[in-house]
Amino acid sequence: MKLNFKKLGSGKPFVILHGLFGSADNWFSIARELEKTYTLYLVDQRNHGDSPHSDQWNYQVMVEDLKELLDDEGLEKVFLMGHSMGGKTVMNFACTYPERVEKLIVADIAPRYYPVHHETILEGLNSIQLKEIKSRKEADDQLAKYIPDLGTRQFLLKSLARNADGFVWKVNLPVITANIEEVGQELADWAKYLGPTLFLGGGNSKYIQQKDIEDIASHFPNYNLEFVPNAGHWLHAEQPEAVIEEVRNFLK
Structure with missing residues (x-):
């Protein structure tokens, strides 16, 4: 690749x-x-x-x-x-x-x-409805329900991009979620x-x-x-x- x-x-x-x-x-x-x-x-x-x-x-x-x-x-x-x-x-x-x-x-x-320890982050990221949000603030508000720390949210939301169709993740969230055990x-x-x-x-x-x-x-x-x-x-x-x-x- x-x-x-x-x-x-x-x-x-x-x-x-x-x-x-x-x-x-x-x-x-x-x-x-x-x-x-x-x-x-x-x-x-x-x-x-x-x-x-x-x-x-x-x-x-x-x-x-x-x-x-x-x-x-x-x-x-x-x-x-x-x-x-x-x-x-x-x-x-x-x-x-x-x-x-x-x-x-x-x-x-x-x-x-290392045992899997990213469950809350993955749950929070997957909870964001990309087709429905209209701003990064909406994404941050949704993520805050799972991750109260602002610095962590700011880091994660660096992977949120925008194209002609709306918001998209730069990270391959479905594959990372399905294969998270590989990281450890x-x-x-x-x-x-x-x-x-x-x-x-x-x-x-x-x-x-x-x-x-x-x-x-x-x-x-x-x-x-x-x-x-x-x-x-x-x-x-x-x-x-x-x-x-x-x-x-x-x-x-």
């Missing part, structure tokens, strides 16, 4: 993948601070952003999507970073094609299995990447825990684990300067 991406900056190639319900734009402010040193590729994964929709949606196909992008761009070896779902994609990619990854950064996710899948037992790897967790997040360290070390023996203080799961939005500093220090 030909993925949509934004390219900016100059220098060694650095590819960044967003998380579930996100898009390439989520990392734009981070990329603007790094573009003087690296050529940034901000990628929309399949069924997200402006990339194509497909009934197939799992880490195997997302790994092959990423390989196709690298091949098309003539990128033999890259710095690679992914957040949450994107972190699972880049972990799987690095273990499948280790020769294509110079250094790996995994933002606030571990290799283990653990890495295969055989999966291993020996290159330098940074796991970057949010200090206030529970996505990476002490119990995950043994599992991280078994798949990524050349790892470093750092936590960003005063940051939750969306560490790049909550503490961008700290994330940029950690990334720069690791890639130097």
Whole structure:
């Protein structure tokens, strides 16, 4: 699949993948601070952003999507970073094609299995009657019945677009809803990447825990684990300067 991406900056190639319900734009402010040193590729994964929709949606196909992008761009070896779902994609990619990854950064996710925990979000998104709403405020009012946090709603509604027929979702909501268990899948037992790897967790997040360290070390023996203080799961939005500093220090 030909993925949509934004390219900016100059220098060694650095590819960044967003998380579930996100898009390439989520990392734009981070990329603007790094573009003087690296050529940034901000990628929309399949069924997200402006990339194509497909009934197939799992880490195997997302790994092959990423390989196709690298091949098309003539990128033999890259710095690679992914957040949450994107972190699972880049972990799987690095273990499948280790020769294509110079250094790996995994933002606030571990290799283990995660139970489904997006039920309320999916219920809220699916409750919005796109053919009936006439404004984004109407969509927000409907979503607020399920998700009281304004910041979370604003993030989710970035995927609500408008065309000639009215409102549409950029995310492939039916496929994501039907296959949501795929997001939490653990890495295969055989999966291993020996290159330098940074796991970057949010200090206030529970996505990476002490119990995950043994599992991280078994798949990524050349790892470093750092936590960003005063940051939750969306560490790049909550503490961008700290994330940029950690990334720069690791890639130097």
